[in-house]
Amino acid sequence: MKIATWNVNSLRKRASHVRYWLDENPVDVLCLQETKCQNQDFPLEDLQGLEYYATFCGQKAYNGVALLTRKPVEDVQTSIPGLEDEERRILGATIDGVRVLNLYVVNGKEVGDPKYRHKLKWLSKLQQHLEDDAGRHERYVIVGDFNIAPEDRDLSEDWDSELLRSEPEREGLRAICQLGFEDCFRRFEQPAESYSWWDYRNSAFRRNFGVRIDLILANAQAAEACNSCRIDSKPRTWEAPSDHAPVVATFDFA
DNA sequence: ATGGCATAATCCTTATGA
Numbered sequence: 001m002k003i004a005t006w007n008v009n010s011l012r013k014r015a016s017h018v019r020y021w022l023d024e025n026p027v028d029v030l031c032l033q034e035t036k037c038q039n040q041d042f043p044l045e046d047l048q049g050l051e052y053y054a055t056f057c058g059q060k061a062y063n064g065v066a067l068l069t070r071k072p073v074e075d076v077q078t079s080i081p082g083l084e085d086e087e088r089r090i091l092g093a094t095i096d097g098v099r100v101l102n103l104y105v106v107n108g109k110e111v112g113d114p115k116y117r118h119k120l121k122w123l124s125k126l127q128q129h130l131e132d133d134a135g136r137h138e139r140y141v142i143v144g145d146f147n148i149a150p151e152d153r154d155l156s157e158d159w160d161s162e163l164l165r166s167e168p169e170r171e172g173l174r175a176i177c178q179l180g181f182e183d184c185f186r187r188f189e190q191p192a193e194s195y196s197w198w199d200y201r202n203s204a205f206r207r208n209f210g211v212r213i214d215l216i217l218a219n220a221q222a223a224e225a226c227n228s229c230r231i232d233s234k235p236r237t238w239e240a241p242s243d244h245a246p247v248v249a250t251f252d253f254a
Numbered sequence: 255a256t257g258g259c260a261t262a263a264t265c266c267t268t269a270t271g272a
Contacts, residue, residue, distance in 0.1 A: 010261055036262070061262045063269070107271060147272070164272065197272070201258040
């Protein structure tokens, strides 16, 4: 089973990219973030002809998550229990016996900002939910735009902001991983300076000035079955690209 | 401290992103 995550920065703008990418990369599950459209505006017509089911949880202008799956989804989840939140940032479902949780983690704006505090609270609520939920599924994969660079090697050397790397953010991610989840990307040898996001400004992509914040986490049983994980930076070279690249993991489930 | 670039909506100006 192949599972991919991609922050598309508006699905209506990027539908043709998604379509083209899926033709080249026929993954079983594609998790999208920042779809930026309400459910009634989901661009189904632009995705027609693809052999995928679409499941979505959107809102106007901001946030929004979606799943494109070759098989039907079961047990769809669109919020963190106990967190009353207008923002559409989470979409969970079981596909072919694998629990997939698709996240668009709060950005946080800057360390100390109210949005940063909201980010930490959001992560803590997610962690509490996973304490309950992790044990309910044998194969559990959490993917998405975490807006956290796990380690210093996941940011360009002269990264000047504390956001995405601060200890409380990393502690939030670590607390989730301590429930038994592992960053699939680091199970394998990877090129130095591997990133998944590059600013549109200042030729950041050309200079490879970026961060790795788009992650695929797997519980022990899924991680053992994972035999590859890579970032596909090619779509970042396309005309009018998303600022994020897709990340793909392959699982060899018996 | 700000801009730089992109997106959506309130649409020629603002909020947000990372």
